[in-house]
Every structure is written in structure tokens, then in C-alpha cells.
Amino acid sequence: MSDDKPARTIAIVGAGPAGFYAADALVRKPEACRIDIIDRLPTPYGLVRAGVAPDHQSTKNVVRVYDRILKNDAVRLIGNVALGRDVTYDELKSLYDVVILALGAQSPRQLSIPGESLFGVVDCTGFVNWYNAVPGALDLAKEVNANAAVVVGNGNVALDIARLLAKTPAEMDQSDIDPGAAQAITDAPLTDIYVVGRRGPMQASFTSPELSEFGELAEAAPVVDAAVVPETTEGVPDDQKPKKEKNLRILKEFAAGDGAADPRPVKVHLVFCASPVEILGDERVTGVRFERNRIEDGRAVPTGETFEIDAQLFVSAIGYRSSSEEGGPPIDDARGTVKNENGRVEPGVYVVGWARRGPTGVIGTNRNDAREVVDQIIDDKVAISKPGPEGLDALLAERAAVTTSYEDWQRIDEAELAAGSGGRPRVKFTRIDDMIEAAKPD
Numbered sequence: 438m439s440d441d442k443p444a445r446t447i448a449i450v451g452a453g454p455a456g457f458y459a460a461d462a463l464v465r466k467p468e469a470c471r472i473d474i475i476d477r478l479p480t481p482y483g484l485v486r487a488g489v490a491p492d493h494q495s496t497k498n499v500v501r502v503y504d505r506i507l508k509n510d511a512v513r514l515i516g517n518v519a520l521g522r523d524v525t526y527d528e529l530k531s532l533y534d535v536v537i538l539a540l541g542a543q544s545p546r547q548l549s550i551p552g553e554s555l556f557g558v559v560d561c562t563g564f565v566n567w568y569n570a571v572p573g574a575l576d577l578a579k580e581v582n583a584n585a586a587v588v589v590g591n592g593n594v595a596l597d598i599a600r601l602l603a604k605t606p607a608e609m610d611q612s613d614i615d616p617g618a619a620q621a622i623t624d625a626p627l628t629d630i631y632v633v634g635r636r637g638p639m640q641a642s643f644t645s646p647e648l649s650e651f652g653e654l655a656e657a658a659p660v661v662d663a664a665v666v667p668e669t670t671e672g673v674p675d676d677q678k679p680k681k682e683k684n685l686r687i688l689k690e691f692a693a694g695d696g697a698a699d700p701r702p703v704k705v706h707l708v709f710c711a712s713p714v715e716i717l718g719d720e721r722v723t724g725v726r727f728e729r730n731r732i733e734d735g736r737a738v739p740t741g742e743t744f745e746i747d748a749q750l751f752v753s754a755i756g757y758r759s760s761s762e763e764g765g766p767p768i769d770d771a772r773g774t775v776k777n778e779n780g781r782v783e784p785g786v787y788v789v790g791w792a793r794r795g796p797t798g799v800i801g802t803n804r805n806d807a808r809e810v811v812d813q814i815i816d817d818k819v820a821i822s823k824p825g826p827e828g829l830d831a832l833l834a835e836r837a838a839v840t841t842s843y844e845d846w847q848r849i850d851e852a853e854l855a856a857g858s859g860g861r862p863r864v865k866f867t868r869i870d871d872m873i874e875a876a877k878p879d
């Protein structure tokens with residue numbers, strides 16, 4: 438950071454991929470800036486820590502890039518500060534020349550079908566938060582104590598959930614799954630896991646590496662009805678063909694493999710063209726009623742024909758959205774994102790990542806998205822006039838807020854790594870208080 442050049446003050450709210458890529462793009466610009474990356478959790482990295490599956494450790498290596506950004510003198514991490522709880526949207530706007538919202542999209546999309554309040558019904562946020570040890574997550578040990586589970590959705594999150602339910606303890610050895618969640622999954626008598634998509638195999642948004650993992654599980658076999666797998670990718674838009682061809686090849690292998698006759702005791706059934714219409718049961722889920730769909734121009738059209746699957750666990754994984762919060766930014770309810778036009782929210786306020794475009798793409802997609810928005814910030818030549826970091830520090834001190842810095846996070850990280858043993862890379866803290874305690878210097 439230059440000593441005497443006036444620096445534009447920037448608050449980035451959200452220490453996930455989009456927030457880090459925005460900070461990175463800003464520090465690469467010739468204009469001087471001072472950046473505070475604020476997160477409601479004491480720990481950084483957003484869904485790389487809290488979403489990416491615990492058995493996909495190599496994906497999590499991307500945090501090394503984010504660490505380098507945090508080592509830049511122009512960048513501060515301020516953890517345990519929530520927009521809306523500790524500081525309002527209006528306050529941030531008055532404190533920083535530029536506010537970049539990188540809040541992600543945390544709320545699960547709802548199916549809105551009868552039976553959603555039954556015991557044993559869980560949404561993807563609750564389920565993923567549980568196995569990833571996100572503070573505040575509910576213990577779902579009783580819910581997963583089931584013989585059969587239905588996971589609704591055809592994206593990679595649905596596949597992550599099904600795979601973690603299907604893996605053996607040995608297969609999770611090298612992961613950082615929450616130990617309580619791992620034990621509950623091991624203890625569950627699960628023999629059948631149904632992943633159900635409302636459209637056909639060629640419309641499913643999951644990707645081939647995640648799909649192919651179902652062919653490599655120790656105790657679980659994939660079951661695919663050959664009748665639903667098309668011969669070719671005919672009708673698939675040209676730009677999607679290479680990806681869909683890979684999926685098709687894998688699905689054909691699964692269908693030919695006759696998973697139902699496989700000696701492995703757990704079956705993962707990949708079911709297509711069906712929408713849940715009712716979750717059945719009195720107190721606990723006992724089954725799910727589905728309506729079959731046919732596909733017309735890539736869209737699911739209900740046929741009126743129904744069928745039921747017996748299950749005691751129901752997980753919906755049909756996507757995420759941003760939701761309105763008091764003291765938070767304006768939300769576009771129809772799109773489920775922060776209201777914006779190409780990343781501009783209002784003068785001086787911008788949005789990046791999932792909060793801007795919704796839950797699409799991979800981690801790297803957020804880099805291009807953030808660069809585009811940072812170019813707009815530079816073009817907009819926002820005036821340098823606001824107090825910035827000193828103003829926020831004063832406000833947080835007045836409110837006696839307990840915050841975490843990058844050095845604090847490093848101490849939390851060290852404690853978590855030290856708690857890992859065998860192949861397990863770390864044991865995550867699940868309570869904010871424990872994180873704050875671990876953050877204290879010796």
C-alpha cells in the first residue's frame with residue numbers, strides 16, 4: 438500500500454471465492470485501495486470450507502490462492518462480523534467508498550409440497566452444514582438413521598450428499614467430515630439411496646467426475662434403468678454436447694453394470710423424469726410420492742402417472758437463493774439474487790459471485806465474474822471520501838464486537854490441523870466460542 442497516495446476504501450462482505458477474487462482483481466489495479474474483507478464466520482473461504490464435500494480435499498487447495506491475497510498489506514480479514522447483525526448495509530455504505538457484496542446464496546430453494554415439515558425432511562443447506570461442521574448446524578444423526586433415503590435434485594450437491602451417505606468409514610478416512618456426522622452415517626442402516634431428477638439424464642446439471650465416482654464406491658453400486666438412458670445426445674444444445682456425452686457414457690456403463698444384482702450391499706438409484714408431489718408419513722417420513730414427467734424441448738412436463746418410493750430420509754437439493762434479511766441489501770425475489778444490473782446495485786455498491794448471478798458454475802467462475810465487476814468499479818471512478826477501516830473499527834469497538842483477524846484465523850487453522858490424525862487433515866470447530874478461544878494468542 439502506498440503511504441501518501443489517497444487510497445479508495447473498499448468493504449467486501451463475504452470471504453468466499455467471489456470476495457477473494459474481487460480483492461485480488463482490485464489489488465492488481467494501479468489505483469491504491471484499502472480492502473476489508475468481512476465475514477460473519479470467524480473463518481474465511483465461504484463454501485470452499487462450508488460447501489465443497491469433505492472427501493474432495495484437492496478442490497479445497499484453492500484456499501492457498503486466497504491465503505496469498507490475505508497476505509497483501511492492502512487487505513484485512515475481519516471475521517465474526519455479520520452484515521445485518523453487527524453492521525448494517527447503510528452503515529457500511531457510509532463508511533466505505535465502495536461496498537462489494539460477496540454474500541453467496543445461502544438459502545435452500547423450497548419444493549413447497551405437502552409433508553415438508555415431517556421429521557426426516559432436510560434441506561441441502563442443513564445437510565451440507567452438518568457434515569461440514571458449520572457453526573449452528575443441527576445434528577441430523579436421528580434423521581439419517583434410515584433404511585432408505587431420497588435425495589431430490591440433479592446437480593453436484595445432490596450427488597455429494599448421496600455419495601457421502603454411501604461411503605464407508607474407510608473411504609472417508611482422508612476427509613475432514615464432522616466426526617459426529619461420520620459416525621451417524623456409519624451407524625445408519627442405509628441400503629438404498631435414490632437420487633431423483635425431475636428432468637432426463639441429458640438435462641441433469643451434474644458433471645462427469647462427480648457422476649463417475651458412483652462407479653468406484655467400496656460398498657455401494659449405482660443402479661440405472663437402461664430404458665431411461667438415450668442412445669445419443671441428439672437434441673442437446675451443441676455447446677453442452679461434450680459434457681453430456683461424458684455423462685451419457687458413464688450412465689450407459691452404470692445401466693449395463695446391472696447394479697441391482699451387484700453384491701455390494703448399498704444401492705444408489707439414479708432416477709430421472711420424476712418430481713416429488715408429496716412426502717408421506719404421519720410424524721416421520723415413510724415415503725415419497727412422485728409424478729412421472731416426459732421431456733419436451735428440454736422441459737419437464739407432468740404425465741399424471743405417479744409412483745412411490747419408501748424412504749425415511751428426504752433431502753432436497755434443488756438449488757440455493759439469496760434471501761432478504763433485516764439490515765441487508767435489496768433482494769430480487771424472482772431471481773433469488775441481490776438486486777443488480779451486471780453487478781451494479783446502486784452508486785458505490787456492487788455484487789459478485791452467487792449473490793450476483795445465483796448458484797451456477799464452479800469456483801473458478803467467480804473469478805471472471807469478480808474481474809468484470811472490478812473493471813466497472815474502476816470505470817465508475819467512485820470518489821475517495823469515506824473513513825473506511827478506521828470508521829468500521831470505531832463502530833465495532835463501540836459495539837464491543839469480537840472479531841477475528843487473519844492471524845486469528847491462522848491460530849484456529851493450526852488448532853484444527855493439530856486435532857486431525859491418521860489421514861484426517863483436520864477436525865473443525867463447530868462452535869463459534871471455541872473458534873474465538875482458539876484464536877487467542879498463547
Ligand SMILES: Cc1cc2nc3c(=O)[nH]c(=O)nc-3n(C[C@H](O)[C@H](O)[C@H](O)COP(=O)(O)OP(=O)(O)OC[C@H]3O[C@@H](n4cnc5c(N)ncnc54)[C@H](O)[C@@H]3O)c2cc1C
Binds near residue numbers: 454565798
Ligand atoms: C454443497 C456445495 C458444494 C460445492 N462443491 C463445489 C466443488 O466441489 N467444486 C466447485 O468448483 N464448486 C463447488 N461449489 C460451488 C462453489 O462453492 C461456489 O461457486 C462458490 O463458493 C460461490 O462463491 P461466493 O463467494 O459467491 O459464495 P460463498 O462461497 O457462499 O461465500 C459467501 C460468504 O459470505 C459470507 N456471508 C454471507 N452472509 C453474510 C453476512 N450477512 N455478513 C457477512 N458475511 C456473510 C458467508 O459466510 C461466506 O463466507 C459447491 C457449492 C455447494 C453449495
